Amino acid sequence: MEKYLINPYHKISKINKDIYGNFSEHLGRCVYEGLYVGENSKIPNVNGMRCDVVNALKEMGIPVLRWPGGCFADEYHWKDGIGDKSKRKKMVNTHWGGVVEDNSFGTHEFFELCRQLGCDAYINGNVGSGTVEEMNEWIEYMTFGGDSPMARLRAENGRKEPWKLKYFGVGNESWGCGGNMMPEYYSHLFRRYNTYVRDYDSNNKIYRVACGPNAEDYNWTDVLMKNAGNKVNGISLHYYTVPSGDWNKKGSSTDFDENEYFSTIAKAYKMDGIISRHCSVMDKYDPEKRVGLIVDEWGTWYDVEPGTNPGFLYQLSTMRDAVVAALTLNIFNKHSDRVHMANIAQTVNVLQSVALTDGEDMVLTPTYYVFKMFKDHQNNTLLGSYITTPERTLNNETAPQLIESASMDENGVIYSTVVNSCPEHSAQIDCEIAHNGVKSVKANIITGNIHDGNTFENKNTVVQKEFTDFEIKPNGFTAELPPCSIVKFVIE
Numbered sequence: 001m002e003k004y005l006i007n008p009y010h011k012i013s014k015i016n017k018d019i020y021g022n023f024s025e026h027l028g029r030c031v032y033e034g035l036y037v038g039e040n041s042k043i044p045n046v047n048g049m050r051c052d053v054v055n056a057l058k059e060m061g062i063p064v065l066r067w068p069g070g071c072f073a074d075e076y077h078w079k080d081g082i083g084d085k086s087k088r089k090k091m092v093n094t095h096w097g098g099v100v101e102d103n104s105f106g107t108h109e110f111f112e113l114c115r116q117l118g119c120d121a122y123i124n125g126n127v128g129s130g131t132v133e134e135m136n137e138w139i140e141y142m143t144f145g146g147d148s149p150m151a152r153l154r155a156e157n158g159r160k161e162p163w164k165l166k167y168f169g170v171g172n173e174s175w176g177c178g179g180n181m182m183p184e185y186y187s188h189l190f191r192r193y194n195t196y197v198r199d200y201d202s203n204n205k206i207y208r209v210a211c212g213p214n215a216e217d218y219n220w221t222d223v224l225m226k227n228a229g230n231k232v233n234g235i236s237l238h239y240y241t242v243p244s245g246d247w248n249k250k251g252s253s254t255d256f257d258e259n260e261y262f263s264t265i266a267k268a269y270k271m272d273g274i275i276s277r278h279c280s281v282m283d284k285y286d287p288e289k290r291v292g293l294i295v296d297e298w299g300t301w302y303d304v305e306p307g308t309n310p311g312f313l314y315q316l317s318t319m320r321d322a323v324v325a326a327l328t329l330n331i332f333n334k335h336s337d338r339v340h341m342a343n344i345a346q347t348v349n350v351l352q353s354v355a356l357t358d359g360e361d362m363v364l365t366p367t368y369y370v371f372k373m374f375k376d377h378q379n380n381t382l383l384g385s386y387i388t389t390p391e392r393t394l395n396n397e398t399a400p401q402l403i404e405s406a407s408m409d410e411n412g413v414i415y416s417t418v419v420n421s422c423p424e425h426s427a428q429i430d431c432e433i434a435h436n437g438v439k440s441v442k443a444n445i446i447t448g449n450i451h452d453g454n455t456f457e458n459k460n461t462v463v464q465k466e467f468t469d470f471e472i473k474p475n476g477f478t479a480e481l482p483p484c485s486i487v488k489f490v491i492e
């Protein structure tokens with residue numbers, strides 16, 4: 001029996017709802033087909049946004065959406081994506097399949113999508129191939145409410161009022177596809193570009209995200225924090241789970257054995273240590289934890305589905321992805337003193353998506369149900385909690401079997417999400433809520449065989465169900481978590 005302690009009197013930090021954010025890039029069928037089908041499509045849509053996906057994302061509780069990239073962001077020139085659609089300039093999407101981008105989805109369409117989703121906007125600017133003037137004018141176009149050239153242009157294009165822009169990224173992966181820069185060079189460039197990201201409206205103070213490190217590049221974090229730490233609100237971190245660790249042969253999304261399953265879980269679990277080390281570098285320069293760590297790209301990355309465009313990064317999803325999502329979200333909750341936002345890559349039809357589409361059809365992935373289950377944590381207070389757990393080591397990789405987090409909402413209700421990553425063994429847990437009586441416990445579960453997934457033919461193989469295999473005690477409960485499962489307990 002594993003001991004699980006939750007201390008409702010140990011209130012640690014606010015879990016920013018934006019930790020549950022998504023990322024959507026002009027990549028493959030994410031924006032076009034996945035989110036946007038155009039006003040004239042026979043697929044049901046409102047102003048071009050497909051209704052099935054929008055409704056599903058709303059129900060999932062999407063708090064914030066990042067756009068337009070990714071690598072695409074540093075090739076994107078926003079003026080190409082405004083005005084009469086028939087006259088918009090076309091470009092080649094060199095990063096992603098070399099397809100022609102017709103720019104029919106641009107700034108106005110993105111804010112319309114956010115309006116329909118009821119979520120905040122996170123826009124990533126172009127440092128790699130864009131100018132300071134271009135970035136400055138984009139900010140003016142989006143957020144200036146007075147009379148100015150860009151505000152007039154916006155009004156001419158049908159939008160009189162400025163939009164609310166919550167987050168703005170100054171470059172993406174500037175150490176790689178965004179310009180192949182060194183941290184010293186980028187941090188100086190950040191200072192320059194960021195100067196012209198003006199707060200035009202005192203009610204819209206833009207949260208500025210600098211391009212942070214790739215995975216374990218702690219030197220990048222150090223240099224950036226030293227040179228620009230006082231100018232940023234957040235720095236990004238990108239970390240993908242690649243089962244084999246080899247970018248040339250990552251592994252299949254559906255055809256994997258138990259060792260590959262474990263390796264995937266262990267690599268996803270590395271997120272915990274990676275965040276901790278970046279946090280300790282950040283603590284050196286920012287002990288008050290003013291600057292956020294923004295994990296704006298994360299998720300599983302497998303070989304593309306056979307027969308699909310290699311540049312479109314289309315992959316399928318199983319219970320393995322659900323476990324990765326749940327353990328990662330628990331890790332983010334636990335680091336919510338520093339992690340202010342995170343964005344899974346990517347919302348629809350690309351990498352670890354929450355939804356897949358095929359023409360008019362849509363299927364929700366196991367990852368979708370994890371986000372929906374975990375939305376109760378949004379804006380809650382993280383509580384001190386601890387679980388004992390067996391650990392497994394294979395080929396120098398280690399991961400715990402059980403990973404949890406617990407939070408409390410403003411009414412004192414406790415939410416605990418526990419992952420049992422073991423594909424073979426159930427886990428008995430004995431949970432004690434310190435110094436508290438327990439009146440009621442309700443629970444939900446997502447579980448299945450590691451290979452189970454939802455397909456267009458069988459959409460409901462992996463969904464969230466009620467869970468009753470627990471017993472309430474005066475100050476807690478005991479439960480048996482099945483192999484490969486994610487359980488949420490709601491404790492009053």
Ligand code: AHR
Nearest residue numbers: 069070071072172173345
């Ligand atoms: O999400 C796919 C790509 O991964 C993004 O465009 C880039 O930022 C990262 O390398």
